Amino acid sequence: MKRPSMLIESIAVAGFFILGMSLRIAHLEREAVEHFDEGIYASVLWYDGQFSEPYPARHLFAPPLVSSMMEFVSWIFGLSYYTPFLPSALLGSATIPAMWLLARSWFGKPAGIFIIAVVAMSDFHVLYSRMALTDVACLFWIIVSVGLGTRAVSRQCFRTAAAAGFVCGLAWWTKYTGWLPLAILFSGSGLWWILQGRKSMSIMRFTGILAMMIVVATVTFAPWWWQLRDVGGYQAVAATHESYITGWSSWTKNFAQQLTDQFLFDGFTGQLSLGLGLGIAGLLRWTSGRSTWNATPGSSNFTNSVRLPPLTLLVRFTTAAIALSVISIRIRTPLMLVCLAVGGLSGIYLWPVLQRLWQRRELNDLSPTSPGALPLSEMDLECAPTIDPTLGFCTTLTWFVGLLIATPMYSPFSRLFFPLLAAVWLAAAGGVAWWLESNLSVARRMAGTGETAPKRTWGHQLVAAMLAAAVVSSFFQFNDDNKLELLSKADLFRTSLFVDRSSIVAAADKIADACVEDAADRDVPRGTEPPDHRSRIKTIIYAYGEPALLFHLNRLGVTVAPVSHLNLRDPGDRAPAVPTFVVFGPNAKRTEGFWEELMQRSHHFRPVTTINYSPGNVTLLDMFNPGWLKEHPEAAFQTLEVHRVE
Numbered sequence: 001m002k003r004p005s006m007l008i009e010s011i012a013v014a015g016f017f018i019l020g021m022s023l024r025i026a027h028l029e030r031e032a033v034e035h036f037d038e039g040i041y042a043s044v045l046w047y048d049g050q051f052s053e054p055y056p057a058r059h060l061f062a063p064p065l066v067s068s069m070m071e072f073v074s075w076i077f078g079l080s081y082y083t084p085f086l087p088s089a090l091l092g093s094a095t096i097p098a099m100w101l102l103a104r105s106w107f108g109k110p111a112g113i114f115i116i117a118v119v120a121m122s123d124f125h126v127l128y129s130r131m132a133l134t135d136v137a138c139l140f141w142i143i144v145s146v147g148l149g150t151r152a153v154s155r156q157c158f159r160t161a162a163a164a165g166f167v168c169g170l171a172w173w174t175k176y177t178g179w180l181p182l183a184i185l186f187s188g189s190g191l192w193w194i195l196q197g198r199k200s201m202s203i204m205r206f207t208g209i210l211a212m213m214i215v216v217a218t219v220t221f222a223p224w225w226w227q228l229r230d231v232g233g234y235q236a237v238a239a240t241h242e243s244y245i246t247g248w249s250s251w252t253k254n255f256a257q258q259l260t261d262q263f264l265f266d267g268f269t270g271q272l273s274l275g276l277g278l279g280i281a282g283l284l285r286w287t288s289g290r291s292t293w294n295a296t297p298g299s300s301n302f303t304n305s306v307r308l309p310p311l312t313l314l315v316r317f318t319t320a321a322i323a324l325s326v327i328s329i330r331i332r333t334p335l336m337l338v339c340l341a342v343g344g345l346s347g348i349y350l351w352p353v354l355q356r357l358w359q360r361r362e363l364n365d366l367s368p369t370s371p372g373a374l375p376l377s378e379m380d381l382e383c384a385p386t387i388d389p390t391l392g393f394c395t396t397l398t399w400f401v402g403l404l405i406a407t408p409m410y411s412p413f414s415r416l417f418f419p420l421l422a423a424v425w426l427a428a429a430g431g432v433a434w435w436l437e438s439n440l441s442v443a444r445r446m447a448g449t450g451e452t453a454p455k456r457t458w459g460h461q462l463v464a465a466m467l468a469a470a471v472v473s474s475f476f477q478f479n480d481d482n483k484l485e486l487l488s489k490a491d492l493f494r495t496s497l498f499v500d501r502s503s504i505v506a507a508a509d510k511i512a513d514a515c516v517e518d519a520a521d522r523d524v525p526r527g528t529e530p531p532d533h534r535s536r537i538k539t540i541i542y543a544y545g546e547p548a549l550l551f552h553l554n555r556l557g558v559t560v561a562p563v564s565h566l567n568l569r570d571p572g573d574r575a576p577a578v579p580t581f582v583v584f585g586p587n588a589k590r591t592e593g594f595w596e597e598l599m600q601r602s603h604h605f606r607p608v609t610t611i612n613y614s615p616g617n618v619t620l621l622d623m624f625n626p627g628w629l630k631e632h633p634e635a636a637f638q639t640l641e642v643h644r645v646e
Helices: 004-025 036-045 047-051 065-073 086-107 109-120 123-129 135-155 158-174 180-195 203-231 233-242 248-264 268-287 311-331 333-350 353-363 378-382 389-409 414-449 458-474 481-493 503-523 547-555 594-600 617-623 626-631
Strands: 540-544 559-563 580-584 605-613 638-645
Touching: 004 086, 004 109, 004 123, 004 268, 004 378, 036 047, 036 065, 036 547, 065 086, 065 135, 065 158, 086 109, 086 123, 086 135, 086 389, 086 414, 109 268, 109 414, 123 135, 123 268, 123 414, 123 617, 135 158, 135 180, 135 203, 135 389, 135 414, 158 180, 158 203, 180 203, 180 389, 203 233, 248 333, 248 389, 248 414, 248 617, 248 626, 268 311, 268 333, 268 414, 311 333, 311 414, 333 389, 333 414, 353 378, 353 389, 353 414, 389 414, 414 617, 503 540, 503 547, 503 580, 503 605, 503 638, 540 547, 547 559, 617 626
Parallel strands: 540 559, 540 580
Antiparallel strands: 580 638, 605 638
């Protein structure tokens, strides 16, 4: 029969994984390829077969792993509509247990329970897991690679280091920032070696393990690196990415927008996850904290009175869990997680209770943690980290600080926040585990020595009063008229996880009909057009800067192709023999030089129709600043202009 703590962990892990996966795959029929990058990655499903070559410049956006996964899934019967979204949905779901295992190994079982709840129910992560992008998939490989890398360093195992390098190579095949695990592992394990690791591992063995990761990761990525020679080499990719670097001058502005996006994508699901995670982690640690509670040292029943910790501890854990979720409603989940992360990193460093618990696990030492305190139990040791928490702390610290500095130096696309967010999750989980363990350690000392809790100082009372005020005020958030007005404007950002994104599909259908009808009116005698005139009347539709629209037009059976210019007449400057149309929308209108070229060739185009559609949250926020969007709610609807080439 399983121990209560093991049963709690098993149920929690299975429950949160099922919940998280359900959130990521539920109602996928409401999703559609609409983001510019989604259209690029999903082009493998139509362009490659039609033109026998990759979509133009696709190599500049990302390596081909996610696109190849889409192509593989497309061969599975019955999944054709969901093909673009399944790689992210599946790897996003796999990130849930991956983060659980990583936090559990670094900071113990309570940290694993907390983080699995946070990741499974993260609105931000769920939203991107339902899109045909590379970021969620890359994050999964990063987590696995870092986890294997720290295990390799901790166990001094070259085979595990090779596995970490190979997974890092897969991250690199997914996104050009996939080399991040190497930077994280080098900085984190390097700091750990300086602080502590040099006592147990020689510099030669340490650098050999890191070198193994580099070599395997480089060899894994090398085939794609070699293929890039034909399209300008890796230098062309680097030059493209450099265009997104804004530098220190925009650091504050970009960081503010990143945080704003985090707040906009935050929802009740994420806010609830903090309380659930802490509550279940607290219950797990309370039930596994069995010791000789209420026994008198030296008495005959000292070794036989194994009981649960005081009930007041469970009440404290439960109260903190409720307060965590309630306060998150007021200050938002991202800010609460950052507070937990900073507090956790500080606490782990200043009072290393997790480190001592790991050491006792390694030595199977059940002795008291302080003079006069109650001894530990085997279940206490089972909740301990399995890897040196100092290594986890150093890796999390350098991960957090490094990306906190680097992320805002790039254009503030919200998806770039994922690697930093993972560090915040881990630091917060470590902080929760540290707080739970600290409470148990103090309780053991007080029970063993017979001490009573000291009276609260005025500072403690002030903090308690402030927390109580925050909790109470959170219940009145939605009764504030100003807040209601702000939320009504924020309808622009539709925070629901299952909002219908198929507006562009309907727009593509209207465009196809408009082009065929225009061709029939001008090129086919009245009454002679076939009944199925969409497929029988030949047309060509070009799109400027709208790869997602091309994806849907192709699915309708229309002949389509992308263009990066407007010189669409036949040789000799003649009108095309086949009815030819060009469509441009918000992406083209934001492209440098587009308007000038359109003015120069405007006499070659005849307007056919204008179609409105409603882009999703991510697409809008990647095109426009959140503050500007709030002042211009009309931007929630974008236009696609259709012109005929004459």
